Amino acid sequence: DAGVIQSPRHEVTEMGQEVTLRCKPISGHNSLFWYRQTMMRGLELLIYFNNNVPIDDSGMPEDRFSAKMPNASFSTLKIQPSEPRDSAVYFCASSLRGGSGANVLTFGAGSRLTVL
Amino acid sequence: GEDVEQSLFLSVREGDSSVINCTYTDSSSTYLYWYKQEPGAGLQLLTYIFSNMDMKQDQRLTVLLNKKDKHLSLRIADTQTGDSAIYFCAEKLEDDKIIFGKGTRLHILP
Numbered sequence: 001d002a003g004v005i006q007s008p009r010h011e012v013t014e015m016g017q018e019v020t021l022r023c024k025p026i027s028g029h030n031s032l033f034w035y036r037q038t039m040m041r042g043l044e045l046l047i048y049f050n051n052n053v054p055i056d057d058s059g060m061p062e063d064r065f066s067a068k069m070p071n072a073s074f075s076t077l078k079i080q081p082s083e084p085r086d087s088a089v090y091f092c093a094s095s096l097r098g099g100s101g102a103n104v105l106t107f108g109a110g111s112r113l114t115v116l
Numbered sequence: 117g118e119d120v121e122q123s124l125f126l127s128v129r130e131g132d133s134s135v136i137n138c139t140y141t142d143s144s145s146t147y148l149y150w151y152k153q154e155p156g157a158g159l160q161l162l163t164y165i166f167s168n169m170d171m172k173q174d175q176r177l178t179v180l181l182n183k184k185d186k187h188l189s190l191r192i193a194d195t196q197t198g199d200s201a202i203y204f205c206a207e208k209l210e211d212d213k214i215i216f217g218k219g220t221r222l223h224i225l226p
Binding site: 004031033035041042043045048050055056091093097102103104105106107108109110 | 147149151156157158159160161164166204208211212213214215216217218219
């Protein structure tokens with residue numbers, strides 16, 4: 001398996017523009033997490049899905065952020081409109097969730113977003 | 117509330133042991149994890165421990181869990197230059213949410 005695939009790896013955009021980040025989880029995994037990493041706040045959980053259903057989106061900072069998982073092999077994180085404070089590295093991670101198991105996450109390489 | 121705390125930096129001489137500490141607040145945590153992040157990459161799992169265990173050893177890595185104090189540590193024996201990275205502590209909560217600390221940057225001195 002190629003692992004968790006995220007695109008784009010780097011994005012530079014201007015304030016006010018729409019940004020869409022994409023994630024392809026590992027085939028067979030049934031949980032997907034979106035995190036944001038900054039120096040100041042560390043690694044923040046934004047939202048996670050089980051079986052394509054959003055379970056907890058309490059970490060999504062504002063209405064400008066939205067995430068979807070239309071099927072088991074694809075998820076998007078959208079920011080509209082983007083602001084300079086959204087600049088961060090966004091990570092997608094997937095896992096095979098089952099019963100009371102360890103739910104080990106496999107991370108993608110991240111999407112580095114810079115909003116000017 | 118849910119929170120995971122770690123010190124931000126640690127410097128260790130090559131060949132010595134590194135001990136990275138973590139505290140968490142949620143007593144319902146079922147699993148606790150250590151992840152490693154190298155520059156420009158995503159996080160990779162190093163090891164994890166179930167909450168009813170107090171110790172786990174895997175080659176150079178030793179994890180100690182004190183559930184009463186909600187304290188987790190990672191000991192790396194014979195620290196090498198390749199161990200230079202950011203180490204994240206994480207906990208899995210009852211609702212399957214996984215939250216991370218801010219990470220400890222390990223610097224290896226020659």
